[in-house]
Each structure stands twice: as C-alpha cells, then as structure tokens.
Amino acid sequence: MVNKMKEFIITTDTTCDLPIEYIEEHNIKVLPLYxxxxxxxxxxxxxxDIKEFYDKMRSGNMPTTMAVxxxxxxxxxxxxxNEGYDILHIAFSSPLSGSCSVAETVARDLMEERPGIKIKVIDSLCASLGEGLLVHKAVMMKKAGKSMDEIVSWLEDNKLNLCxxxxxDDLHHLRRGGRISKTTAIIGSLINVKPILHVNNEGRLVPLNNVRGRKKALISLVDLMEKRIEGFENENDIVFISHGDCLEDANYLASMIKQRLGIENFLINYVSPTIGSHSGPGTIALFFMGNSR
Known part of the structure; x- marks a missing residue:
C-alpha cells in the first residue's frame, strides 16, 4: 500500500513584506512581529496604516520593535x-531577529510533545521581500506539485543565490540601529551620501559602497543587479522591490530594470513597519536570483 503524502502549508513572518492579497490568495499563514x-x-x-507609520517616523517619532x-x-x-497539516515555515534572517529562534524552539517542543507533528523551519537568511521572494519560490513549487521535502531541499540549496x-534615504536610521557611527551619519547627510548595502551570506546587513545623490544610488542598484544575474537570467521571471513609502522611486527602479535587462514582471510593496523601523522612510530594496549575494 502506498502512503498518501500529507498535505502541508507554508508559513512565514510579517517581515516577508508580501501584499495581503498575495498572502490570502496562496493561503499563507503569517507569524506577526511587533x-x-x-x-x-x-x-x-x-x-x-502604512503611510501613517512612515509619517510618524518623518515627524521624528521613532518606533521600537519586538520579535515573534x-x-x-x-x-x-x-x-x-490540529487541522492535519505539516508545516513549512520560512523565517526572517536569524542574525536580524530572534524570530527564527522562537519558531525553531516552538517547532521542536511541539514535535517532541506530539510525534505526529512535522514542522520544518528554514532560516531564510533573508529580509523584507527577499524573504518574500523565497516564500514565492516555495509557493510556485508547491503549486507545481513538489513535496515539502523537495521544496525544503531547494530552499536550502538556493537561498544564498537570493540577492x-x-x-x-536617511543615514540616521542606520545609525540608530548601530549599522554606522554617529559621525558617519552626520557627515554623510551633509554631503548627500547614499549608502548601498546588501544582505550577506550570514544574513546580516553589510555596506557595499557609497554614492552621491539619490538618482545615482538607484542606478547603482541596477548596475549591481546586472553583474549578479549573469548565468541566472532565466531564474528571474519576476523581480521584487520594496520601498519605505517612496513608490515613485520604486517604479523608476523597475523601469530602469525593464529597459536595461528586459525583465517585465515586478512585485512592488511597502517595507513593513518592523523592518521600516530600522531602515526608515525612503528605503528602496531590490531582490532577485543571482550568482552570489
């Protein structure tokens, strides 16, 4: 007799920054960060309301954040x-939050208490719509009939190719989060320096370089993408962009990518409050599959 494969469900965190319509359409369950x-x-x-959140930050009211x-x-x-599902949980990068550790501990405790329960927690080493893009890849694989174990294997093998x-826009938010020094933030703001950063293989935020001016910063994102998608052109049927209440810049970035790289499909959404608390209004983030982070 062949055992029927148990149905599974994909869960993630609010830091995935996927639109609520996407979450509901694909029946994704979300653990809240605060x-x-x-x-x-x-x-x-x-x-x-997300615009009210960013307006509060613009007025100088600074939020604090909490894990799951x-x-x-x-x-x-x-x-x-209890509804009969196995669970595939794709978690916010562990170096950026304790939420992944919380999910791992809860999953381990439940599986020890109830041996029939199966929960697999993936440390995405991703943030914002990077985490969201990894969720999207899992959703598409599930839709194509892949098993939970097959998806887990793909996610672990490919997550470091998610760039x-x-x-x-404002260096002082990075300074508050300890990413740069107070002196660097002050001097950088005076001379209109815009940092380019990425999430590295350890899942941490790391500066790459600095450019002068907002437009040059957006162009630099596309320059970096052009180098990193070499060999992965066919893996980018869709590119994700998140923004800190600056939709016009997000659309401008998408138009440059379309013009220079020929990519037609984009998912654009806000940076959620838990991450936006640290990156601030005016953040623009780009996510795609590439040859290295």
Missing part, C-alpha cells in the same frame, strides 16, 4: 497541525 509607538504595541490585530511572541507562534503552529541590494 512594533510600538508611545507604549502602544502594533503588529498583530492592531496596525497603523512564542505563545502566538505555538498557537498558530498547533492549530495548523538583496538596497539604499536608504
């Missing part, structure tokens, strides 16, 4: 398991 303004916590059932709550993660995983390159 942010707070003035002692009010948002991120689960209570949320600010273990009890919430347990309840979501347990409810799905993240981005720029920020």
């Amino acid at each position: 942010y707070s303004f003035d002692n009010t916590v948002y991120g689960d059932k209570i949320n600010l 709550n273990p009890d919430t993660a347990r309840n979501i995983f347990l409810n799905l398991a 993240h390159i981005f720029t920020v």
